[in-house]
Amino acid sequence: MTSLKLILTAIGSSRSGLLGLSMVGLHLLFALTSPWLVPYSFDSQSEIIGHIGPSFQHWGGLDTLGRDVLTRTMLGGRQAILITLLGTLLAVSWGGFFGIVAGYSGGRVDEAIMRCIDIFLAVPFMIFLLLIIATYGNDPDVMILTLGFFYGIGVVRLARAATLEVVVKDYVLSAKARGEGIYSIIFREILPNVRDVLLVEAAMRWSWMLLAFSALSFLGFGITPPTPDWGLMIASARIYLPLAPWPVLLPMIALSSLIIGINLTADALAKSLGLDRITRTVI
Amino acid sequence: MSSPLLTTEDLSIGYVNDQAEPVAVISSINLTLGRGETLGLVGESGCGKSTLLLALMAYQKAGLQRLGGRLEFLGEDMVAMSARDLQKLRGGQMALIPQNAGQALTPTMRIESQIFEALRLHSNLGMAAWRSRSIELLERVQLARPGEMLKRYPHELSGGQQQRVAIAMALAGEPDLLLLDEPTTGLDVTTQVHVLDLLRDIVAETQTAMIYVSHDIGVISAVCEKIAIMYAGELVELGEKQQLINQPAHPYTQGLLDSIPKLHQSRLPVGMEGRQPQPGLRDFSSQCVFLDRCGHAQPICEQSKPGLLKLPGQAVKCHFGEQTLALKDLATGSQVAKPEGFSKVVLQVSDLCVSYDRPSLKRRIMGDKADLTVQDIAFEIRQGEILGLVGESGSGKSTLLKTVAGLQQPLSGSMVLNEKFDLSYAVGKRAPECQQRIQLVFQNPDASLNPSHTIEEILARPIALYFGGSESAISEEIDQMLERVNLPVAYRHRYPGQLSGGEKQRIAIARALVAKPDLILCDEITSALDVSVQASIMKLLLRLRDESQLAILFVSHDLAVVNALADQVVVLQQGRIRESGRVYDVFSSPEHEYTQSLLASVL
Numbered sequence: 001m002t003s004l005k006l007i008l009t010a011i012g013s014s015r016s017g018l019l020g021l022s023m024v025g026l027h028l029l030f031a032l033t034s035p036w037l038v039p040y041s042f043d044s045q046s047e048i049i050g051h052i053g054p055s056f057q058h059w060g061g062l063d064t065l066g067r068d069v070l071t072r073t074m075l076g077g078r079q080a081i082l083i084t085l086l087g088t089l090l091a092v093s094w095g096g097f098f099g100i101v102a103g104y105s106g107g108r109v110d111e112a113i114m115r116c117i118d119i120f121l122a123v124p125f126m127i128f129l130l131l132i133i134a135t136y137g138n139d140p141d142v143m144i145l146t147l148g149f150f151y152g153i154g155v156v157r158l159a160r161a162a163t164l165e166v167v168v169k170d171y172v173l174s175a176k177a178r179g180e181g182i183y184s185i186i187f188r189e190i191l192p193n194v195r196d197v198l199l200v201e202a203a204m205r206w207s208w209m210l211l212a213f214s215a216l217s218f219l220g221f222g223i224t225p226p227t228p229d230w231g232l233m234i235a236s237a238r239i240y241l242p243l244a245p246w247p248v249l250l251p252m253i254a255l256s257s258l259i260i261g262i263n264l265t266a267d268a269l270a271k272s273l274g275l276d277r278i279t280r281t282v283i
Numbered sequence: 284m285s286s287p288l289l290t291t292e293d294l295s296i297g298y299v300n301d302q303a304e305p306v307a308v309i310s311s312i313n314l315t316l317g318r319g320e321t322l323g324l325v326g327e328s329g330c331g332k333s334t335l336l337l338a339l340m341a342y343q344k345a346g347l348q349r350l351g352g353r354l355e356f357l358g359e360d361m362v363a364m365s366a367r368d369l370q371k372l373r374g375g376q377m378a379l380i381p382q383n384a385g386q387a388l389t390p391t392m393r394i395e396s397q398i399f400e401a402l403r404l405h406s407n408l409g410m411a412a413w414r415s416r417s418i419e420l421l422e423r424v425q426l427a428r429p430g431e432m433l434k435r436y437p438h439e440l441s442g443g444q445q446q447r448v449a450i451a452m453a454l455a456g457e458p459d460l461l462l463l464d465e466p467t468t469g470l471d472v473t474t475q476v477h478v479l480d481l482l483r484d485i486v487a488e489t490q491t492a493m494i495y496v497s498h499d500i501g502v503i504s505a506v507c508e509k510i511a512i513m514y515a516g517e518l519v520e521l522g523e524k525q526q527l528i529n530q531p532a533h534p535y536t537q538g539l540l541d542s543i544p545k546l547h548q549s550r551l552p553v554g555m556e557g558r559q560p561q562p563g564l565r566d567f568s569s570q571c572v573f574l575d576r577c578g579h580a581q582p583i584c585e586q587s588k589p590g591l592l593k594l595p596g597q598a599v600k601c602h603f604g605e606q607t608l609a610l611k612d613l614a615t616g617s618q619v620a621k622p623e624g625f626s627k628v629v630l631q632v633s634d635l636c637v638s639y640d641r642p643s644l645k646r647r648i649m650g651d652k653a654d655l656t657v658q659d660i661a662f663e664i665r666q667g668e669i670l671g672l673v674g675e676s677g678s679g680k681s682t683l684l685k686t687v688a689g690l691q692q693p694l695s696g697s698m699v700l701n702e703k704f705d706l707s708y709a710v711g712k713r714a715p716e717c718q719q720r721i722q723l724v725f726q727n728p729d730a731s732l733n734p735s736h737t738i739e740e741i742l743a744r745p746i747a748l749y750f751g752g753s754e755s756a757i758s759e760e761i762d763q764m765l766e767r768v769n770l771p772v773a774y775r776h777r778y779p780g781q782l783s784g785g786e787k788q789r790i791a792i793a794r795a796l797v798a799k800p801d802l803i804l805c806d807e808i809t810s811a812l813d814v815s816v817q818a819s820i821m822k823l824l825l826r827l828r829d830e831s832q833l834a835i836l837f838v839s840h841d842l843a844v845v846n847a848l849a850d851q852v853v854v855l856q857q858g859r860i861r862e863s864g865r866v867y868d869v870f871s872s873p874e875h876e877y878t879q880s881l882l883a884s885v886l
Contacts, residue, residue: 170731177688177710178745178798179718188744192735 007199010272017268023261027254030074031081040068042075042228053246061246063237072228073250077258079223080230083143084209090148091209092155092202099159100186100194104167110160117156125150126212133221143222147212151205158201162194196273203266207259214255230255286358288460288492289316289339294352296331296338297562305350306563309335309516312352313591318459319490323503323524325539326513327813328784329559332496335513336462339494340373357459375405377460378453382468384445388437394448395433398455405456420451425481443474450481461485461493467502471675472840472884479505479886498813500543501886504528512536515560515572522597532592532599534577542814544821544843546870546885551825551847554818558783571602579603627666628702629801629834630687635660635696637679637686655694656682657858664802664851667832669824671849671866673842673881679858680838684804687836688723689713701801719749722795726807728787732779738765738790739775745798760797767830768793768823785816789823796827805837809844821848842885846870854878 011017030037045066053061060070102113129146136142166172167190175189216222217231225232230251237247291314297307309331316322326332337343341354341361354361356377361369373379381387388397398417402408408416414433421429424447437445446466453461463482467475483506486493497503503510503524510527512520512535520533531537541553557576560567571577571584583602592604640654657679664670674680685691687698689710698706704717722745725731732741742761746752762772768789779787788808795803805824809817825848828835839845845852846866853863854877861875873879 170725170727171733173690174723174725174731174794177690177723178748179710179713179715180748188736189733193733195735 007269011265011268013272014268016264017272020261020264020266020268023257024265027077027081027258027261031078034074034078038068038071038074040071042072043067043226053244060250061244063233063244063247064240069233069247069250072233073230073254076228076230076233076251077254079140079227080210080213080217081258083140084147084206084213086144087147087151087209088202088206090144091150091152091205092198093152094148095152095155096159096191096194096198097186099156099161100163100190102156103160103163104172104182104186104190106167113156114160117153120150120153125153126215129212129216130219130221133216138221138224143213143216147209151209155198155201155205159194159198162197163190166190166193200266200270200273203262203269207262207266210255210259210262287315287317288320288357290314290353290355291339292353292355294335294338294354295350296334296343296347297350298346298348300563307350307516308347308562309338309513310350312338312518314511314518316460316492316494319486319492320509321486321493321495321507323500323507323510324494324496324513325498325500325503325510327498327539327559327815329561330513331516331562332513333464334516336379336464336494336496339462340377340379341369342373371405374401374453375456376458377462378456378458380446380449380453380461380463380466382465384449384466385437385442385469387449388445390437392436393433394435394437394440397448398433398452401452401455416455417451420454421448423454423485424448424451425477426451441474442470443478446470446478447481450478450485454485457489458491461491463493463495465497466495468497468499472842473675473880475502476884476886482506499886500528500539505886512539515567516562517572517600518591519573519600520597521591521599522594526596530597532594532597532604533573533601534579535573538576538815542818544818544841544847546843546846546882551822552814552818554822555815556819558785571600573601579606628663629666629668629700630706630836631663631697631699631702632687633661633697635683635686635698636694637682637691638694639682639691655858657686657855660696660860662851662853662860662863664834664836666801666834667828668851669828669835669837669849671845671852672836672838672855673840673845673852674855675840675881677857678855680855681806682858683855684723684806684836684838688721688804689718715749719798720801721804722798722800722802723804724788724791724795724806724808727811728779728784728791729811731791732787732794734779736778737775738777738779738782741779741790741794742775742797745794749798764793764797767796767827783816784812785820788812788816788820792820792823792827796831799831800833802834802836805835807839808837810839810841817844824848842870842881854881 008021011021052058055061058068058070060068060073063069063072098113102110129150132146133142172185172189175185180188213222214231217229218235220235223229223232233251234248237244241248291312294312295307295310297305297310299305312335314322324332324335334344334347338349339354341364343349349362356372361372364372395417398420399413402413402416406416417433418429421432426432426444426447432440432444432448437448440448449466467478470478479502482493485491486506493507495503495507500510508524510522510524511518512527512533514535520527520531520536527536528540531540538553538555542555544552555576560572560575567588569588570586571580571589574580574584577584581602589600589602591598591600594604636655636658638655660683662670672680672683682691686693687706689706689708692709693707700706700717700720704714706713706717710718739761742764743757746757746760761775765772765774770786770789774782774786779790782790791808809820812820821844824835827833837845837849849866851864852866852869854861854869854875856877861877862869862873869878870882873882
């Protein structure tokens with residue numbers, strides 16, 4: 001609890017961090033409460049069919065099927081946020097674990113883990129992603145597992161690099177000399193010291209994963225209609241863009257404001273922890 | 284004497300933060316240096332000596348700025364100079380020799396190009412003359428085969444050679460003033476002596492003035508005529524070398540001198556309590572900066588700041604400068620009682636050989652032997668005994684220590700703990716009792732304490748690992764241990780980053796002690812600390828030894844420390860034992876020539 005509080009104060013101490021944090025916080029709050037806030041049901045159609053712009057009854061206008069755009073935008077992030085958050089958690093956990101094991105063990109274990117990672121990095125992962133979803137369907141658990149797996153690959157490299165900086169420290173040697181086992185050394189001595197790097201990385205990964213998830217929906221592999229989703233909304237309304245920009249603009253604004261918010265938070269977090277965002281090494 | 288080379292008047296450097304008042308890191312420095320004069324700046328870490336040295340080149344590190352005062356070089360105001368003029372001056376008429384030459388030389392450039400660069404910027408020589416001048420410079424710093432040296436890369440040189448190249452580059456512009464920032468700190472003692480000799484020659488021959496910054500008053504007195512003592516950003520005493528060392532007038536100087544272990548007396552140095560105030564935490568503008576740690580403090584020291592009191596041959600910033608002169612020699616260190624008649628042998632090492640080299644199968648069939656890092660090592664440590672292991676870098680003393688700790692596998696030979704446990708296994712394969720009975724303390728407490736753990740977590744771990752027990756029992760033990768190493772119990776909730784260097788090292792020692800070991804391995808544990816702190820750590824170690832009949836293997840490159848602390852000594856060179864025996868015997872009549880040269884190098 002105290003460390004979470006420390007992290008939040010650290011982010012909030014800079015202006016851009018505060019802005020980013022409040023953007024992300026607002027999005028999370030909306031995602032949790034929007035079912036009770038929305039003016040209409042997500043699939044209720046207005047009597048007026050066809051695109052009409054913003055009006056007093058429909059602040060965000062209506063889409064092709066006469067559904068309220070504001071309602072659908074407010075609801076459209078719920079699935080995406082939940083799936084990508086869980087996916088990020090998975091990615092950072094497994095990636096972090098294997099990265100630390102590789103970095104700490106060195107030698108053959110390191111070699112084996114890293115060569116596997118190289119193989120996966122060589123595969124264009126979007127195609128793989130589409131393949132898996134086409135095979136196993138687009139259930140949330142499949143999405144979480146695949147996104148979590150592919151986004152964890154980069155985390156392995158990063159966690160290994162961060163671990164290599166820590167393993168040479170005398171406190172690791174000291175633990176070894178004390179007769180500590182490998183798991184004690186990994187979780188007690190190393191993990192707390194690479195945690196900051198992983199935390200910043202998690203924020204970055206989350207924003208990338210959100211983009212990828214929306215791209216999947218856009219391509220028709222994500223959420224099944226009529227469930228509202230930003231990517232799906234943009235995809236279905238894009239051909240009418242010159243006539244009716246609202247059904248595209250609103251979800252776009254929602255998605256980009258969330259991603260900008262995450263990025264600002266990650267930057268502020270990295271800065272307050274003394275890390276360089278690009279290389280994520282200690283500066 | 285003609286006009287002075289360098290003068291500063293009330294020079295203050297500091298930073299400006301949110302508070303209204305700027306915070307001075309160094310304040311009101313008044314210095315005058317004539318041509319050919321040599322001045323040593325001495326102080327403990329954090330006293331602002333390096334900041335002052337850079338400030339003398341009119342340079343401040345990012346975040347720092349000049350808060351006031353004047354700086355003149357050859358009669359010119361350096362503060363008013365343009366960046367371009369300063370650029371010409373730096374490296375030309377005033378040259379800096381950095382602490383770590385290995386890092387100051389560009390690793391991807393040959394020595395040749397680096398010296399040419401200095402010549403291009405700071406001499407009038409044409410390109411044709413650069414090579415011959417470079418060779419001249421390298422000969423000047425007594426590097427053998429200068430022609431060959433020019434073609435090398437920095438990593439192909441030893442530490443001492445790198446430092447010589449850095450000196451040669453500084454000499455390229457024929458400077459009037461050399462500024463040196465601890466140029467011999469990373470070097471072995473015998474190399475250090477050579478570099479200091481060289482500097483002395485250069486000063487004598489070329490009439491170059493020199494300002495030498497160091498924490499080591501011994502090094503300073505070997506090359507400088509005048510000494511200035513710095514404390515918390517102020518010059519507290521300034522004087523001729525002999526006078527200042529023989530008759531220090533400031534209580535801090537006295538404490539500093541008393542903290543240094545000396546080779547000719549095998550007693551513990553006195554040391555100083557307390558720590559140097561951090562800049563900005565307290566306003567010392569109307570009181571003495573040394574107030575908290577001064578044993579002679581009077582009410583007046585709290586009410587007014589002492590000015591620089593001029594005494595014949597020295598100047599001191601103390602209200603009682605004249606009186607403290609008389610107080611000298613009141614404080615003497617305690618004689619270490621070296622216990623006799625030990626019984627139990629804690630560690631017996633015989634015929635030990637260690638190698639980092641793993642010969643390939645082919646080489647093994649061909650009968651090649653592995654390169655041995657240490658070989659034929661034999662010694663024993665008895666209960667309650669301190670064995671000093673001395674040698675220069677690369678002598679294999681750390682390897683030996685790691686082997687005993689089980690972090691490095693021995694090639695052959697035997698190590699026996701308490702006459703029954705075989706130690707020839709790696710630490711993970713040793714019996715838990717062996718793991719618990721040998722504990723290791725590292726050189727640098729910044730690296731050996733996990734920055735993410737509180738002191739409580741650090742100390743609780745060995746107890747939980749070896750003995751288990753309820754949380755309250757462990758907690759009580761931590762309290763007792765903190766008291767044993769003279770730290771307040773309230774420290775248990777702090778992180779290592781919130782402690783000073785000496786306090787951190789006490790925690791590292793406490794972590795070893797909670798395991799209730801028979802043998803503690805100490806790897807240069809005082810060499811990263813200031814002398815006044817070093818003295819108190821030595822005192823602590825001896826007390827703990829007496830209380831728990833510990834055996835201690837004490838690795839150090841500092842012969843004076845070993846002399847004050849150890850009962851037995853082993854001298855290592857290139858992985859072999861050159862000499863061993865009782866400390867007094869070995870140091871008073873060394874038989875091996877390596878021991879003799881080591882002892883001769885002690886300043």
